Amino acid sequence: MVNIEDLKSEARRVLKGGKVKYIIGYERASETWKANPIFLRTPEAVDKLVWDPTCFHNLVRFVVDEKRRKAKEKQPDTRPVGIVAKGCDSRAIIVLLQEKFIERMDVYIIGVSCESTGVIDERKLAKKTAGKTVRKVEFGEKQNYIVTTEDGTMDIPAAEIMADRCLECIANIPVVSDHLLGDKTKRAVARPFQSVEKLESLSQEDKWKFWTDQMKKCIRCYACRSACPMCYCDECVVDTINFAVTADTTAEEKAQRIKWLEKSPVDSENIFYHLVRAIHLAGRCIDCGECERACPVNIPLRMLNKKMEKEAKELFGYDVGFDADQPALISCFRDGDPEDFIR
Amino acid sequence: MDKILAKKDFPEWLKKLKAYRVYAPRKQDDVWNYEPVSGPDNVQLADVMTAVPAKKIVFPQREYFFEFRETDDNGTKLTELLPEDNPVVVFGVRPCEGKAVTLTDKVFSGEFEDPYYWKRRNATTLVGLACVNPPSPNCFCTSVNGSPHSKEGLDILLTDLGETFYAEALTKKGEKLIHEGQKLFKDPKPEDKKKAEKIQVEAEKKVRRKLNRIENVPLKLKGMFDSPLWDEESMSCIRCGICTYLCPTCHCFDMNDEVETTTPLQGKRVRTWDTCQFPDFTMHSSGHNPRPEKSSRLRQRINHKFQYFVEIWQNYQCTGCGRCISLCPVGIDIIKVVEKVRDYGS
């Protein structure tokens, strides 16, 4: 099990040495049982660090922010940022490295192993606790979680409230790290695409109905896009204006920018938005499930991306986010690639 | 006008509301939302907080303003598309949402009265449900001049007495709705009123979260425009629209022309929700952006709610529903942020 004191001492060590600009980790505020991202700048602040089953967030999202911030600095601090990374998070770093969005020296990775249990699914837990106020969730010793509520503690088997993405996780140990904490035993997952298989078994009509019903719920808050570490484009099709505008951009260039979709949350626009996102994440999504977790209306977005991941696996034998030296799926071609889908 | 309605008679009341389009909270995929009611037996009134607030009934996320159409003589014809004024009733409205509607009322009134908002607002009867237990762990209505049984903005307030609802008609619209139920509504006994009041007082004590001593926050904010606090507090913001789209008091919107055909040109001008949290919200077409950073956008959200709105309307633009706290993907907590403003430098 990851010892929180080990995590803290490593964080303190790198901050003391001035090795990193800051460390992105998790804290827990007194009012809530859930972890939140925290940015640690001093060794003293390290006491706030936590590691528990509510550390859902993929903090790599903030590495993307950091790159933007640095680009605006007149005299940029070129030190790396420290980041506490789970297996899935580390795969996101691999993809950013593959795509040359960041350099390896931009991040100092403190890897944390998810061992036999991953993070929980808040909505699954809510069903278990049935309205009781949750105070704390901890890892148990034997593939279980210890949940403290206002009424006492509950011992819940991991499989019952673990996030779906963790149930299907293929990288419980960080793929890349500078300092790795916790057990290094790899967990075998029998059916990594279990959730998609259910949906695949539906008829085409039922699938279409399922997704159109889900897409109707979308309020286009773009939390899915905003939470995604892979959605780092300067200019996204959903934005109403071009962020790459400078003083020299002519009115013509601005006027000719295609308005791909309307802001209206109607079926056509919602479906268009989500499909564009899914396609843009094909061979890039590392299944951290942040899109689905961030969604305030609970659209099972992870399933869309998981399906793309399955296609990449079956057609090209490609596992996303394991090898920074491997070319990205969409940017490479091999003689043996199947072509029967391009007709 | 105070009345008593037996819970078993509630579906009967609904059956009599044939002239109305009825909305009530419904759970789908673990998320509550106000949805049109399919049948009188399908309404359960409980202490739940919907994801999307009741504001969507009077201020929908998308609505038409008018249609434009190119005419044969190189002219243009505009057709006003006002909403229909069929009556609507919303059940289970939380008191904080009722209070929120009184705030959007202010914004959409005045010199430039908004006909779309008011057409819907005037046709809508809001039936509030007093909170017996706080519907969200992040409720803090009592800290922002509200309460779990606030009557502001509502037409009827129902209080759950166990077997019955204590029904208070607060407006003409509310009285009319109760009249539709005719004999289902009985006159309350004095002990019913006492019981309702007791439940309401108890409920106030159960509101767990507090945002105390904020009287000076509007003034304090004036001096904190350039504070480093905004950078710190917005570090984890991912610039999504949850906190504002799902806020019952946020009213910002966008207007766009949606083109249906180009020859001849025909389409509609459409209003949709918009949010100060999107970077393109304030960006000029020159590329200049007065709020380019997420820190400036968090600052705008807090300042609007706790300074600017107070200056204009003498009210916080926050009714303490806690949605922005509960639903923020990174746990940005408006209570914490405002407390930090309050305590800044002391």
Place this chain on the structure above:
Amino acid sequence: MGHNVYLPKLARIVEIKEEVSGVRPIKTFRTNFLDGDGFLYRCGQCAMLSVFGRGEVMISISSSPLVKDYLQFSVLKMGRVTSALHDMEVGGVLGIRGPYGNSFPLDEWKGKNIIFAGGGIGLAPMWGLVHMTLGNKKDYGDLTLIYGSRTSKDIVFKEELEELKKRMPVHLSIDVPEPGWSEFVGFVAQNVLDKKLSPHNAIAITCGPPIMIKTVIKALKDLKFEDEQIYTTVENKMKCGIGKCGRCNIGRHYVCKDGPVYSWAELKKLPQEY
């Protein structure tokens, strides 16, 4: 319920003048309402122009309220809507909502010397004011116009400026020297300093690009103008024009409704976020 505040009135373009060509073109449009009515407006106010299918844009009214035959808008081609507007021809139909916003406090300025300091398209919001004060010249002291553009080709209202020179002092400038240019070379702020304008019983109004406004205000301060004597207009991204959609605010002020005209004394008190 009265008139629908979001429904534009239709107006036909009756005249288009190409003021400036090139990559930053400016055109002046004169319009007549189809129903023959107009609207009453004050100097400094703006209107929402609709190019149907493209959207709306807030543009200052560049004609003086003394003119009854048309409404005039001078528009720099900048984005989606203004590009579409520039593509329109005489006879085309626009939508117009307004007038919106506050106006220059002309009553308070009676008896005072008035200085106009504009740059580029910034002459447009002041143009109606120049003509209004000139039309009621007996009510005011000396009128002076200082106007600068990047090159001589970028000057708006070129012929009108020549006419204006016969009726009031007009000091033009361009940013860099050109053969045949006999007037001032340099930025507007430098021209303001060069002309040694007196703050005595004076009001100075400055409109133009943000950097120009900043430097002109600094120049006026150097010439000992008080904050209360300096006026400017502010622009921000707008959609509704009536203080509801929430994007043009500076502090508690919605520029569409409470602006665009501010004295420097007022503007200084607001958050510096525009």
